[in-house]
Amino acid sequence: MPATVIMPALELAQETGKVLRWLKSAGDRVGKGEPIVEIETDKVTVEVEAPAAGVLGEVSAQPGDVVPVGQTIALIFAAGETGTPAPAAGPGPVRASPLARKVAEQHGVELAAVKTASGRVEKADVLAYVESRNAPADNGATARIAAASPKARRLAAERGVDLRGVRGSGPGGAVLAADVPAEAVPAGRQPAAAAGVSTVWRIMAERMTASWTTAPHFYLVREVNASRLVTWRERAGRPTSARITYTDLLVRVVAAALVQHPRVNVAWKDGAIVPNHDVNVGLAVAIDDGLVVPVLQRADTLSLAEIASRRDDLVSRAQAGKLRPADIQGGGFTISNLGMFGVDAFNAIVNPPQAAILAVGRMADRVIVVDGQPAVQPTMVLTLSCDHRALDGARGAQFLGALAELIEEPLALLA
Numbered sequence: 547m548p549a550t551v552i553m554p555a556l557e558l559a560q561e562t563g564k565v566l567r568w569l570k571s572a573g574d575r576v577g578k579g580e581p582i583v584e585i586e587t588d589k590v591t592v593e594v595e596a597p598a599a600g601v602l603g604e605v606s607a608q609p610g611d612v613v614p615v616g617q618t619i620a621l622i623f624a625a626g627e628t629g630t631p632a633p634a635a636g637p638g639p640v641r642a643s644p645l646a647r648k649v650a651e652q653h654g655v656e657l658a659a660v661k662t663a664s665g666r667v668e669k670a671d672v673l674a675y676v677e678s679r680n681a682p683a684d685n686g687a688t689a690r691i692a693a694a695s696p697k698a699r700r701l702a703a704e705r706g707v708d709l710r711g712v713r714g715s716g717p718g719g720a721v722l723a724a725d726v727p728a729e730a731v732p733a734g735r736q737p738a739a740a741a742g743v744s745t746v747w748r749i750m751a752e753r754m755t756a757s758w759t760t761a762p763h764f765y766l767v768r769e770v771n772a773s774r775l776v777t778w779r780e781r782a783g784r785p786t787s788a789r790i791t792y793t794d795l796l797v798r799v800v801a802a803a804l805v806q807h808p809r810v811n812v813a814w815k816d817g818a819i820v821p822n823h824d825v826n827v828g829l830a831v832a833i834d835d836g837l838v839v840p841v842l843q844r845a846d847t848l849s850l851a852e853i854a855s856r857r858d859d860l861v862s863r864a865q866a867g868k869l870r871p872a873d874i875q876g877g878g879f880t881i882s883n884l885g886m887f888g889v890d891a892f893n894a895i896v897n898p899p900q901a902a903i904l905a906v907g908r909m910a911d912r913v914i915v916v917d918g919q920p921a922v923q924p925t926m927v928l929t930l931s932c933d934h935r936a937l938d939g940a941r942g943a944q945f946l947g948a949l950a951e952l953i954e955e956p957l958a959l960l961a
Contacts, residue, residue: 548621549598551582553607554871555615561695562614562722563587565607572605576622581870583619591835591867592874600624612722642667649673670699674709694721701726701752724748750836757898761814762934765893766942770950771916772909772924778956788854793829793883796906797853799952801825801845802959804879807945811878813899814936820899828877828897829857831864838864839897841877885909891927901936904949905929926953 553563564586570576581593582602596602600622607619642650642657649672650657660667660675674694694702694709698721702709707726714721725748775795783790804811804825813820825846828839840860842853863869879901882894885908894905907927914923928949932942952958 548603548623548627549596549600550618551594551597551620551622553585553613553615553617553619554594561697562612565609565611565613565619566591567609568605569593570602572603572620574602576600576602592869592871594871596622598622598624600627612720646672670703674699695723697723698726724752726752747836753898754895757895761896761898763893763896764932764934764939764942766930766932766939766946767891767927768930768946768950769912769914769925769927770953771914772926772953774956775926775953776909776924782850788851789858790850790854791857792885792909793881794850794854794857795956796881796883796904796953797827797829797842797845797857798848798850798959799949799956800879800881800904801827801848802952803945803949805846806948807941809941810902810937810945812901812936813878814901814933815899819901819936822876822878824876824878826876826878828880828900829860830880830882830894830897830903831861833865833867838869838874839877839880840864840869840873841875843876880904881906885926891929893929894931896931896933898933900933902930902932902942902945905931 566584566586568583570580570582576582576596576599578597578599579595582596583594585592585594602620603623604621605619607613607617613619646667646669647657649655649669650660650667653672653676655672655675657667657672660671694714699709701707701723702712702721705726709721709726712721712725712727714725775792779790779792779795782795804827808821811822811825813822824844826841826843827845828841831838831840840863842848842856842860845853848856860869860873863873877897877900880894880897880903882903883906884892885906887908889907890910891907892905894903896903905928907929909924909926911922912925913920914925915921916923928946930942930946932939
């Protein structure tokens with residue numbers, strides 16, 4: 547049987563992905579693991595690799611198409627296989643929530659007539675269908691509403707936005723979640739497109755707004771003596787060709803602190819606290835189109851040289867738009883370091899579904915007390931942002947205290 551190439555799910559909240567361009571054409575030979583298509587997700591532009599070796603065929607998604615997660619977008623045929631796929635099965639029963647079925651019955655709507663991007667009909671889908679069915683012709687607005695994603699409809703309902711006045715960026719002008727403005731738009735008026743704002747930037751703004759408005763944030767701040775960190779970096783760079791940065795040292799100590807305090811290495815999912823089994827540390831990286839968070843997988847098992855090498859590779863590919871799906875999956879904790887920009891301290895927004903993010907300010911000489919006497923030492927300010935649904939103040943403070951101790955005395959890592 548041919549191997550299927552599907553639109554990957556890179557995060558829990560992702561509903562669709564957008565095909566940007568095919569790196570291989572139908573009929574081309576491809577190797578297993580070779581990048582074949584570039585897609586845009588909620589977080590970043592990534593390259594999807596071939597799941598098997600063979601000949602690419604039956605390409606069903608074209609550049610610009612927005613495809614539901616899990617849908618087949620191409621097939622890869624082995625030697626001797628034909629390019630004719632098996633006949634599609636007849637339509638199965640409509641998947642719908644109990645509330646959607648109740649609303650459909652009240653309005654006399656056949657659920658099979660309600661089109662959704664996810665394949666599952668929700669209450670908002672039925673109400674949007676009823677609205678579009680009863681509305682007069684409006685130059686394609688009805689079609690855009692009917693094809694709007696469930697998330698777009700939910701956001702529109704929450705924000706009081708009339709979808710008839712929203713310009714959609716999906717196939718055929720369908721409204722996606724990223725298209726829904728933050729404030730109400732009167733019916734019949736198209737909002738002006740934001741000049742220079744990319745889809746990645748708009749989606750980043752949407753995700754951060756959702757985190758800020760749904761996750762109850764609290765912050766813990768601690769200034770740490772970084773003199774030992776400076777010495778550690780100087781010594782660590784001597785035996786290796788890798789360029790060791792302070793971010794690499796922070797990844798190392800954060801990973802060690804997460805091992806000591808696994809209760810911080812959790813996620814808030816579906817109203818429950820879910821532990822992460824691996825210590826995967828994400829790094830917030832600024833790119834032209836917004837912000838991405840590539841992940842150092844199992845950071846607690848890596849040497850400092852390995853951390854530096856992988857960090858350099860991830861950051862380089864992130865800035866070049868060449869991240870792979872695996873590069874941004876599985877993050878359990880994020881570090882955002884703005885010290886290189888001269889920022890003393892800042893509060894970062896939690897990267898959902900993670901429970902916390904560490905904001906790191908610049909290292910600067912300051913007067914502090916050492917052994918009861920004033921002394922000038924390099925210090926840095928750490929700010930731990932926490933989602934109070936998953937963490938409380940005591941657990942956050944214990945983690946930040948352990949992190950500060952490891953920064954001020956890195957030899958503890960050898961214990």
